Amino acid sequence: MSEIRPRPVFNCQQCGDCCVGRGGIFVRPQEVEEMAALLKMTTEEFCDRYVEVSSQGPRLATANGFCVFLQDNRCRVHPVKPFICRQWPFLPALLVDAEELEQAKGACPGIDPACPHEDFVDAAMGRAEEG
Ligand code: SF4
Ligand code: SF4
Structure with a gap:
């Protein structure tokens, strides 16, 4: 499967x-x-x-x-x-402010428009752990 x-x-x-x-x-x-x-x-x-x-x-x-x-x-x-x-796009401003992320979604077609702020922060943390 x-x-x-x-x-x-x-x-x-x-x-x-x-x-x-x-x-x-x-x-x-x-x-x-x-x-x-x-x-x-x-x-x-x-x-x-x-x-x-x-x-x-x-x-x-x-x-x-x-x-x-x-x-x-x-x-x-x-x-x-x-x-x-x-x-980019995992900038501190977008990680602490969900509204900033919503604005960034409008500017960057690479960010999943349906992505909740929580998932975005999790993804950033995952990247940081990967180094
Ligand atoms: S082309 Fe884009 S990614 Fe490359 S240095 Fe300039 S702003 Fe940064
Ligand atoms: S999708 Fe466009 S705006 Fe977003 S990071 Fe890539 S090049 Fe930049």
């Missing part, structure tokens, strides 16, 4: 909508170093081309309203993309 698996609460549809960079994708020095290494650039070259300074800290540059690394709906720095990108 085949095992019935629960529907995943999140399954990315690769639409690229979360890479719009509305609030800015903020980056840490180590993330900059890792992305620069992946692209075989020095940190200085990387910062000159891809990082802009904002009042809230350094963030990735945008092109046509999207993150500069979004290409054909794929992330050019996927293996070392910034922590906030790897964390």
Whole structure:
């Protein structure tokens, strides 16, 4: 008898909508170093081309309203993309506030619209345990 698996609460549809960079994708020095290494650039070259300074800290540059690394709906720095990108959609704000999750469902077609907040939190905890 085949095992019935629960529907995943999140399954990315690769639409690229979360890479719009509305609030800015903020980056840490180590993330900059890792992305620069992946692209075989020095940190200085990387910062000159891809990082802009904002009042809230350094963030990735945008092109046509999207993150500069979004290409054909794929992330050019996927293996070392910034922590906030790897964390999405399991962000702290969505884990503590069911209303925030409902809003995120409207913005991200990868989140199961029928997923209750409790299941979303459970899935995030499972991911954290997996490391
Ligand atoms: S908005 Fe959601 S479904 Fe679209 S690329 Fe981002 S995570 Fe994936
Ligand atoms: S670094 Fe990659 S995942 Fe993050 S916003 Fe840019 S294109 Fe999207």
